[in-house]
Amino acid sequence: MKIEFILNDKKRVIQVDPASRLLDILRDDFELTSVKEGCGEGECGACVVLMDGKAVNSCLIPAGLIEGRHIVTMEGFRKTERYKVIEESFLKAGSVQCGFCTPGIVMSTESLLRENPLPSEEEIKEALSGNLCRCTGYNMIFEGIKLAAERGKGLW
Amino acid sequence: MKDSISKPITRVDAPAKISGAAKYIGDIHFENQLFAKTVRSDKPKAKIVSIKTPSLPDGYYIIDKNDIPGINRMRTVVSDHPIFADDEVNYIGQPILLVVGPEREKIYEIVSQIKIEYKDESAVFSIEEAEEKGTVFTEYSYSKGEPEAAFHDAVKIIEDEYHTGLQEHVYLEPQGITGEYKDETMFIYGSMQCPFYVKGAIQDVLGWDSDRIRIIQSITGGAFGGKEEFPSLMACQVAVASLKTKRPVQMIYDRDEDIICSTKRHPSIVHYKAGLGKSNQVIVLNIDIIFDAGAYSELSPVVLQRGMFSATGVYNFPHLSVRGRNFMTNNVPSGAYRGFGAPQTIFGTEMLMHNIAVKLGVDPLKYKINHLIKRGDPTCTGGKIRDEVKLLEIIEKVEKMSGYRRKIERRKKFKGIGVSLFLHGCGFTGKGEATIKGKIILKKNGDTVILKVSSVEMGQGAETCLRKIVAHTLSLPMEKVICETIDTGLIPDSGPTVASRTTMIVGGLLRQASLELKDCWNEANEIEISKTYKHPDFLSWDDDKFVGDAYPTYSWGANVAEVEIDSLTYEINVKKISAVYDVGVPIDEKMLRGQMQGGIVQSIGWATIEVMNSSKGKLAQHNLTDYKIPTSMDVPEIACKFIENPYEFGPFGAKCAGELPSAGAPPAVAAAVSNALGIPIKSIPLTPEYLMEIDKHED
Ligand code: FES
Ligand code: FES
Numbered sequence A: 001m002k003i004e005f006i007l008n009d010k011k012r013v014i015q016v017d018p019a020s021r022l023l024d025i026l027r028d029d030f031e032l033t034s035v036k037e038g039c040g041e042g043e044c045g046a047c048v049v050l051m052d053g054k055a056v057n058s059c060l061i062p063a064g065l066i067e068g069r070h071i072v073t074m075e076g077f078r079k080t081e082r083y084k085v086i087e088e089s090f091l092k093a094g095s096v097q098c099g100f101c102t103p104g105i106v107m108s109t110e111s112l113l114r115e116n117p118l119p120s121e122e123e124i125k126e127a128l129s130g131n132l133c134r135c136t137g138y139n140m141i142f143e144g145i146k147l148a149a150e151r152g153k154g155l156w
Numbered sequence B: 001m002k003d004s005i006s007k008p009i010t011r012v013d014a015p016a017k018i019s020g021a022a023k024y025i026g027d028i029h030f031e032n033q034l035f036a037k038t039v040r041s042d043k044p045k046a047k048i049v050s051i052k053t054p055s056l057p058d059g060y061y062i063i064d065k066n067d068i069p070g071i072n073r074m075r076t077v078v079s080d081h082p083i084f085a086d087d088e089v090n091y092i093g094q095p096i097l098l099v100v101g102p103e104r105e106k107i108y109e110i111v112s113q114i115k116i117e118y119k120d121e122s123a124v125f126s127i128e129e130a131e132e133k134g135t136v137f138t139e140y141s142y143s144k145g146e147p148e149a150a151f152h153d154a155v156k157i158i159e160d161e162y163h164t165g166l167q168e169h170v171y172l173e174p175q176g177i178t179g180e181y182k183d184e185t186m187f188i189y190g191s192m193q194c195p196f197y198v199k200g201a202i203q204d205v206l207g208w209d210s211d212r213i214r215i216i217q218s219i220t221g222g223a224f225g226g227k228e229e230f231p232s233l234m235a236c237q238v239a240v241a242s243l244k245t246k247r248p249v250q251m252i253y254d255r256d257e258d259i260i261c262s263t264k265r266h267p268s269i270v271h272y273k274a275g276l277g278k279s280n281q282v283i284v285l286n287i288d289i290i291f292d293a294g295a296y297s298e299l300s301p302v303v304l305q306r307g308m309f310s311a312t313g314v315y316n317f318p319h320l321s322v323r324g325r326n327f328m329t330n331n332v333p334s335g336a337y338r339g340f341g342a343p344q345t346i347f348g349t350e351m352l353m354h355n356i357a358v359k360l361g362v363d364p365l366k367y368k369i370n371h372l373i374k375r376g377d378p379t380c381t382g383g384k385i386r387d388e389v390k391l392l393e394i395i396e397k398v399e400k401m402s403g404y405r406r407k408i409e410r411r412k413k414f415k416g417i418g419v420s421l422f423l424h425g426c427g428f429t430g431k432g433e434a435t436i437k438g439k440i441i442l443k444k445n446g447d448t449v450i451l452k453v454s455s456v457e458m459g460q461g462a463e464t465c466l467r468k469i470v471a472h473t474l475s476l477p478m479e480k481v482i483c484e485t486i487d488t489g490l491i492p493d494s495g496p497t498v499a500s501r502t503t504m505i506v507g508g509l510l511r512q513a514s515l516e517l518k519d520c521w522n523e524a525n526e527i528e529i530s531k532t533y534k535h536p537d538f539l540s541w542d543d544d545k546f547v548g549d550a551y552p553t554y555s556w557g558a559n560v561a562e563v564e565i566d567s568l569t570y571e572i573n574v575k576k577i578s579a580v581y582d583v584g585v586p587i588d589e590k591m592l593r594g595q596m597q598g599g600i601v602q603s604i605g606w607a608t609i610e611v612m613n614s615s616k617g618k619l620a621q622h623n624l625t626d627y628k629i630p631t632s633m634d635v636p637e638i639a640c641k642f643i644e645n646p647y648e649f650g651p652f653g654a655k656c657a658g659e660l661p662s663a664g665a666p667p668a669v670a671a672a673v674s675n676a677l678g679i680p681i682k683s684i685p686l687t688p689e690y691l692m693e694i695d696k697h698e699d
Helices: A022-029 A081-093 A102-115 A121-127 A139-151 B014-019 B104-113 B127-133 B147-153 B195-206 B230-245 B255-261 B300-309 B342-360 B364-369 B391-402 B404-409 B432-436 B462-474 B502-523 B589-607 B660-677 B688-698
Strands: A002-007 A010-015 A048-051 A054-057 A070-072 B034-040 B046-052 B061-063 B095-101 B115-120 B136-144 B156-164 B176-182 B185-190 B213-217 B249-252 B268-276 B282-294 B319-328 B415-425 B439-445 B448-452 B481-483 B526-532 B554-565 B572-582 B637-642
Touching (some): A054 A102, A081 A139, A081 B014, A102 A121, B034 B104, B095 B104, B127 B268, B136 B300, B147 B282, B147 B319, B156 B342, B176 B230, B195 B213, B300 B342, B342 B660, B364 B391, B391 B415, B391 B554, B415 B660, B554 B660, B572 B589, B572 B660
Parallel strands (some): B572 B637
Antiparallel strands (some): A002 A010, A048 A054, B061 B095
């Protein structure tokens, strides 16, 4: 099946089985390896990308669903000013350890702040509920996101 | 704290990880690479009668025991795990063969066509059953004082038994290794804690000289002990596959496969018999520890040893006898897991002390304080507590932070508070460090210093921490102090990245080398200094009798947990953890806080929601839908503080840290639950079913 979609601001046309996972398309066909596979069943959030601005688990999205959509991965997002703010804040707050969860968490953060530029702690927790992190115990990630919201006022 | 080593800096590995540029093994594509999938036993114990394989299309291979040029066993403490099953299998998930080829789909198709005929044999599924049948792998014992006579003098005897369950590591990056046979050399790349363990294992399996083997660690997405011995097994398999196919072979597990076959935390049962003196003090303690080692022994003997030497916790019991046994069962092998046997026995001992105090009608914390070990006291194995023990200061601080006194007096049903005291023996157990003799090299090259060590970054912050020790000593900016690639061809063996030894032991060697380098800095443009670990003379250890200093020193801690329990569902809500630790001097206060918080949450998981059962050798939970770990919604508020207590032989006074938090939170949470429900707790995980049952029973 032929599918047309926008990937990191570029129009792409691919020939794929409509059942193949967006995760595999991104990793195997486009070599976008910031998108990680931690479980393959929608539980961990390591594979989160933005679809029309919203965080989705790319392991659960079949190719058939991306027709005409805007997909953004870290490879695209990391060129933005908002990314810079998140990066600085995560560095400052010590939000990163092994890093395997981190790209997915950054994507979820972007999706949250777009909708809600000044989230409360509860709203941050809610927004991250689909992103597992085994290293940090989450608290320092919450701090990173709060810091990003503060420092990036006006960007979202 | 301005110029103090503890002042936080930015982690060196974080930018690439945040941007997604960091490449883990699954992100690295090798030219011409093949994929591998393992065919595993679905029987807990059986003889393999026959294996029928389909005819293979061009470019596809089956790799099994017949392809191994050397020894078909994985080298570790006890080298008993076959790389590929010989003619029998001993657990569900045991590897039998690999299917290797260029297309994953085709590989899966071939796998589905392989038919294995088994002859079932009778299996052992639980520690209780194993104890009955006597399938013991290892048995140790030690004693102190005169336990028998002391039981005679005791005015009261209390017996109790404590249970802990399986725990899966759930490092977020599943296991993955690539092997590449090239230029007569075997290159192994992958996610791992111990490159030189992998190297030794490959040597045995290929039967080659060590100079034809290179192990290169890739960025490692979490490990927690789960990538201590296990990667050796995968590495041996892909090495054999690459040797046969002459192409790179990559094997990355998906989560289900990872959970089914990788090592877990040892389930335990610890039985206590305590003799109380006239003032209700525990004067004598009998501790009988049993661990489920699973189907192969591997690292279990040393896990058991740490469990046994940590079993007295932070207390000085005058008379003591301790027995430990590892049992063989037909469950997936147990292995290294953060804390390495100690969280199990510390859980038992902390809960025993708590439950005795409650039974006596005294405050658990006061009761515990009456038994604390002090500087100068003998350790449980007759060594000596040489360094200052600041437990009272730690306790005072944690009481203040949590309002423990005030809150414990106002007990309400379904709301509780509990305290735990704990320690971690720093570095390897017994003669471990003296045997490994870790080496490091420090090389000055113009204005840059290169650090050559085998300690890996796996999320815990080792790279930043070790570079910081050197940079701080030489007053150089971090960018001028770099780490050599973790490639066994380029670095000396500083020992494995385990046992919370990296900062104290490897960092300690680097600190010595940097001080030396500082003295001769201007003498040449290129200077190389190497250091080898020397075990301090004053430490003695008898490995047969278990007498002496099991550890050179200890890190200490106290946790207070506050919980609320749903009165209908009995679900536990851990509201807050207050934690105070003495890890000597923090090398980086922020990184350390991250380690402690992560360890707290991971071990709360073990104590509460992380339920893993095996029924007839088959795990009931084999994905993250069934096996729940704490999410952002489950984590408590965590207040975490450190008190300084510099250790003479640690770099800048640092001791061990990474595993310490794993022992603290479980007994604190369990004590809080006990306080909330007014019932003794003797088992984790604290599932709603278990709580409901015992609460009813007590009523
Ligand atoms: S890989 Fe998609 S949610 Fe885990
Ligand atoms: S940093 Fe390791 S899983 Fe989040």
